[in-house]
Amino acid sequence: MERVTKLASEKPVVIFSKTSCCMSHTIKTLFYDFGVNLAVHELDEIHEGSEIEQALLRLGRKPSVPAVFIGGELVGGTNEVMSLHLNRSLIPMLRRVGALWV
Secondary structure, eight states, rough: OOOHHHHHHHSSSEEEEEEEOOOHHHHHHHHHHOOOOEEEETTTTTTTTHHHHHHHHHHTTTOOOSSEEEEEEEESSSSHHHHHHHTTTTHHHHHHHHHHOO
């Protein structure tokens, strides 16, 4: 859990993902299209990926990916991020944490 907390605070937006997950791809594309300053950790490509995935499951993420942290706080996965975007609160949240400059 400590590793997740440390990684989640390294940039304004951190996404835990898997290269084979289409929902992870969708969320990463959304943030890249916004021009967000983010870090992506592909759990199927990093050494401690399975341990991080277990920690995300303990945090209540089912499925474990994508898991999006904004400002070091767990926002959620695809449903939560898309809900924030559709109700127009995602962009202001990203600006508040310095992930967007405009």
